[in-house]
Amino acid sequence: MEEGGVNVIDLTQADESFVKELEALGADELRECIQCGKCGATCPMALAGLEFFIKRLVHAANLGLREVLLDDSSVWGCQSCNRCVEICPMDIKPYEVIQAIRRAAVKVESCPANTYEGLRNLYRFGHAVFPKGFEERRKKAGLPEKPPTALSFEDLRKKYQEILRNTILEEIAPFPLD
Amino acid sequence: MEKIGLFLGCNIPFNRPDIEYSIRFFLNELGVEIVEMEGAACCPAYGTMPSLGLLEWATASAWNLSIAEEKGVDMLTGCGSCYGVQNEANYYIHKHPEIKEKVNEILGKVGRKYDGTVKVWNVINFLYEKIGIDKLKQKIKYNLNGLKCGVQTGCHNLWPSKAFPSSEENTFFPTRMRQLIEAMGGVAPHYSTITDCCGMGALRSNAPEKSLALFKKKLDIIKEELNPDLNVIGCSSCLLQFDAGQSLLIEQKKIDYKIPALHLAQLTAIALGAEVDKATALASIPLNGVITKIKGGN
Numbered sequence: 001m002e003e004g005g006v007n008v009i010d011l012t013q014a015d016e017s018f019v020k021e022l023e024a025l026g027a028d029e030l031r032e033c034i035q036c037g038k039c040g041a042t043c044p045m046a047l048a049g050l051e052f053f054i055k056r057l058v059h060a061a062n063l064g065l066r067e068v069l070l071d072d073s074s075v076w077g078c079q080s081c082n083r084c085v086e087i088c089p090m091d092i093k094p095y096e097v098i099q100a101i102r103r104a105a106v107k108v109e110s111c112p113a114n115t116y117e118g119l120r121n122l123y124r125f126g127h128a129v130f131p132k133g134f135e136e137r138r139k140k141a142g143l144p145e146k147p148p149t150a151l152s153f154e155d156l157r158k159k160y161q162e163i164l165r166n167t168i169l170e171e172i173a174p175f176p177l178d
Numbered sequence: 179m180e181k182i183g184l185f186l187g188c189n190i191p192f193n194r195p196d197i198e199y200s201i202r203f204f205l206n207e208l209g210v211e212i213v214e215m216e217g218a219a220c221c222p223a224y225g226t227m228p229s230l231g232l233l234e235w236a237t238a239s240a241w242n243l244s245i246a247e248e249k250g251v252d253m254l255t256g257c258g259s260c261y262g263v264q265n266e267a268n269y270y271i272h273k274h275p276e277i278k279e280k281v282n283e284i285l286g287k288v289g290r291k292y293d294g295t296v297k298v299w300n301v302i303n304f305l306y307e308k309i310g311i312d313k314l315k316q317k318i319k320y321n322l323n324g325l326k327c328g329v330q331t332g333c334h335n336l337w338p339s340k341a342f343p344s345s346e347e348n349t350f351f352p353t354r355m356r357q358l359i360e361a362m363g364g365v366a367p368h369y370s371t372i373t374d375c376c377g378m379g380a381l382r383s384n385a386p387e388k389s390l391a392l393f394k395k396k397l398d399i400i401k402e403e404l405n406p407d408l409n410v411i412g413c414s415s416c417l418l419q420f421d422a423g424q425s426l427l428i429e430q431k432k433i434d435y436k437i438p439a440l441h442l443a444q445l446t447a448i449a450l451g452a453e454v455d456k457a458t459a460l461a462s463i464p465l466n467g468v469i470t471k472i473k474g475g476n
């Protein structure tokens with residue numbers, strides 16, 4: 001993104017097939033957006049100063065600006081807070097537009113490296129957040145070293161991994177799923 | 179005796195197990211039987227399976243939900259993301275029969291299924307609805323003795339309310355945590371940015387400076403409008419920001435004050451007589467007289 005953000009919309013870049021792709025990826029009410037701006041007024045991304053926040057993302061998605069949306073990393077800073085879903089007068093579920101853009105981006109490996117780190121931890125340990133030194137922290141709180149989750153039961157973890165392998169993770173993971 | 183499946187998630191058992199201790203303690207004290215959810219995994223976090231596809235999201239959440247369903251219990255979590263992610267997955271599973279069918283096809287490969295009967299509760303709504311203000315009042319051993327608290331409910335505990343088993347009357351003016359704290363003898367006033375985001379989560383991972391600046395805005399307003407003894411947090415991710423994140427702001431000399439922070443589960447456990455060393459084992463901001471004030475009141 002250039003200094004000052006995406007301020008000029010180039011309609012020659014509009015790609016109808018990208019709108020359809022986003023609709024199929026969960027943004028099924030995308031076309032109903034009237035650009036009223038209520039979502040932008042409550043969006044933490046806007047408050048935090050990410051220039052490409054929800055209202056503009058939905059606008060660009062509606063125009064099918066594939067390159068603009070896949071090159072910009074703002075969607076990965078979305079807090080998933082769902083304020084926009086709560087207040088949208090057209091009930092287009094704006095957050096689902098963000099998720100649809102993420103889903104399209106992942107397919108072309110246009111996502112931050114930490115996305116893969118979370119997925120790798122999720123697959124290997126059953127936990128996307130898996131910080132070192134937890135055994136010591138658990139001891140301080142008077143708890144057993146490991147919690148009774150997938151981490152503690154290899155047989156159940158293997159089953160969990162099997163269900164994950166039956167999703168699109170199998171196709172997109174840049175790490176071995178064995 | 180009421181029973182509940184304790185859903186741990188990731189941040190609570192690995193980063194802040196003092197919250198896990200506290201939830202276990204208050205459930206025992208309030209006569210709720212804890213059902214362990216052996217084999218439960220991550221909710222999964224918004225930036226993982228939910229960002230790959232709706233089926234991916236629903237399938238990974240349904241793994242957890244099916245464990246609770248098999249044991250015939252609802253689930254309780256102290257993490258806002260775990261609450262939001264799994265309730266939304268439940269919502270989609272109910273709304274889209276074709277997703278439910280595909281989810282069960284995949285779960286069936288490992289001998290599991292999910293019919294869609296489980297509700298996911300957070301600590302706030304569980305205490306407010308399942309325990310109730312009156313029972314909580316009766317069970318308190320240490321009155322909070324006028325402790326002034328700044329309240330942070332957390333985004334994922336509030337929205338999207340249509341996906342949740344229970345909700346505030348007005349999600350943009352939340353009062354349940356304030357009522358719970360007042361029932362325990364504390365003071366919990368409203369403030370102008372009570373529903374603002376703390377900046378933890380994807381923003382912290384992908385734009386850390388903007389995340390901390392957003393948090394500072396909120397914290398400065400809490401300091402100016404309330405100057406509380408303690409911030410009380412309804413979500414484990416928000417707690418990481420209010421505690422360890424605040425320590426970062428202090429280190430970077432961005433703020434010149436300290437406000438201790440505890441999860442609602444920790445404060446409730448302490449008021450019910452928990453071992454303070456365990457209930458606050460991982461707090462990085464010193465509790466500065468908070469415990470003395472609570473314990474000195476009786």
